[in-house]
Amino acid sequence: MKKYVLASALILASSTAISADYLGLRVGGGLGTGIGDYSLQDIDNSQMSISTDPSISLELGYDFNDIFAFNVKGAGTGFKSTSKSNSNQSKGTIYELALEAELGYTFSFDGDTLVKPYVAVGVVTFDKDTSKMLGENNYAKTGRGAIGVRTILDNGVYFDGRIQSTDFTDKGKGLSAKLDLVTEGRITVGYRF
Incomplete structure (x- = not known):
């Protein structure tokens, strides 16, 4: 019986030591830009299109193990609203806060470098001005999906x-991938503790 207890303790201790390499809090900042030629149709006026500028983001994440992680991201994105009947433009900034669950697998190279391909799904909420533009009285909430790869160096960097896609479907309407999804590429650099 003592041998089983000792063997179990050794297995648990070694698995904890191995998984400790994958645990950690992450903090980073990044830049993103739209991918492809797309424009959103304004809710109140089908003759109005909205295009986005590059975005700046901050993120806080926690890796629970080599598979699961949770992320909180905040971003600011400039946008231009253009009328098709004349060239009047209005500009603004979209502020967002996203909560995401992440699923992937972490591969270890040379014992020091970790590479994790992943998929993430979550919910995004927007500031009041953006929410009004999306036809919501309160803070608008929508879905987001992403695929990506994270590389963690031995020094924690x-x-x-x-690549992420955010659903901007008008309230009460069905999803049209061409008109309602904003797809963005994003690069983030940070430190994992």
Whole structure:
């Protein structure tokens, strides 16, 4: 019986030591830009299109193990609203806060470099001005999906590249991928503790 207890303790201790390499809090900042030629149709006026500028983001994440992680991201994105009947433009900034669950697998190279391809899904909420533009009285909430790869170096510095798509479907309407999804590429650099 003592041998079983000792063997179990050794297995648990070694698995904890191995998983400790994958645990950690991450903090980073990044830049993103739209991918493809797209424009959103304004809710109140189908003759109005909205295009986005590059975005700046901050993120806080926690890796629970080599598979699961949770992220909180904040971003600011400039946008232009253009009328098709004349060239009047209005500009503004979209502020967002996103909560995401992440699923992937972390591979270890040379015992020091970790690489994790992943998929993430979550919910995004917007500031009041953006929410009004999206036809919501309160803070608008919508879905987001992403695929990406994160590389963590032995000194704790990480690089994260991802492609994400956010649903901007008008309230009460069905999803049209061409008109309602904003797809963005984003690069983040940060530190994992």
